[in-house]
Amino acid sequence: TGQCYHTFRGHSAEIVCLSFNPQSTLLATGSMDTTAKLWDLEKGEEVATLNGHSAEIIALSFNTTGDRIITGSFDHTVAIWDVGTGREQNLMIKKPQIIILTNPFVFQWETHELAMQCCLCVQLWDADTGAHVATLAGHSKEVLDVCFDYAGQRIATASADGSARVYNAGTKQCIAKLEGHEDEISKVS
Numbered sequence: 001t002g003q004c005y006h007t008f009r010g011h012s013a014e015i016v017c018l019s020f021n022p023q024s025t026l027l028a029t030g031s032m033d034t035t036a037k038l039w040d041l042e043k044g045e046e047v048a049t050l051n052g053h054s055a056e057i058i059a060l061s062f063n064t065t066g067d068r069i070i071t072g073s074f075d076h077t078v079a080i081w082d083v084g085t086g087r088e089q090n091l092m093i094k095k096p097q098i099i100i101l102t103n104p105f106v107f108q109w110e111t112h113e114l115a116m117q118c119c120l121c122v123q124l125w126d127a128d129t130g131a132h133v134a135t136l137a138g139h140s141k142e143v144l145d146v147c148f149d150y151a152g153q154r155i156a157t158a159s160a161d162g163s164a165r166v167y168n169a170g171t172k173q174c175i176a177k178l179e180g181h182e183d184e185i186s187k188v189s
Contacts, residue, residue: 005041005044006039006041006044007044008027008029008037008039008044008046010037010046010049011029011031011033011037012033013031013032013033013056014031014032015029015030015031015032016030016031016032016056016057016058017029017030017057017058017059017060018060019060019061019062019069020041020062021062021066021083022062022064022065022066024041025040025041025042026040026041026047026062026066026083027039028060028062028069029060030057030058030059030060031056031057032056033056034051034053034054034055034056034057034073034075035049035050035051035053035057036049036050036057036060036069036071036081037049037050038050038069038083038086047086048085048086049086050069050071050079050081050086050088052079052088053071053075053077053079054075055073055074055075055076056073056074057071057072057073058072058073058074059072060072062083064148064150064152066083067083067084068080068081068082068083068089069081069083121135121136121137121138121139121143122135122136122143122146122155122157123135123136124172133172134172136155136157136165136167136172136174138165138174138177139157139159139160139161139163139165140159140161141159141160141161141184142159142160143157143158143159143160144158144159144160144184144185144186144187145157145158145185145186145187145188146188147188147189148169152169153168153169153170154166154167154168154169154175155167155169156188156189157188158184158185158187158188159184159185160184160185161184162179162180162181162182162183162184162185163177163178163179163181163185164177164188165177165178166178
């Protein structure tokens, strides 16, 4: 019907990212005001405000079970939050800039040394330990988006080189290169 069910108000600056939990009962929003907020979709009410970053939140995502949320900020940190309590569980990795966060927690980093170059690969990190797991390479231009499939078995990447790639999440090997677009692919799902 196109009917608006709820309008969520509460951030003091622009909302730059959002994510639904897997059950579609909560919405998380990340803002230039340095906070993330959790919203109850049925009631249209704020559930929690996630405070802890010192700069804008530019990316966020729920994990596959919906009990944790990860936020990435221009303060060069990634934080993991308990959805039930709204408390920070673990301030994970400090790196110069977070580019992509996705479910179930893929991070792509750009270092200061590479700031003028393209990010041609995706870095995977363990969300519990902060340890580097793997590098997914293969694109000839910057990677613009990343996502896991719902089972967590495959990782898809989209690139400015006009191709998408699919990787086996277990082996970290490219299992498909999808070509045919004449220009960049900015989103993949």
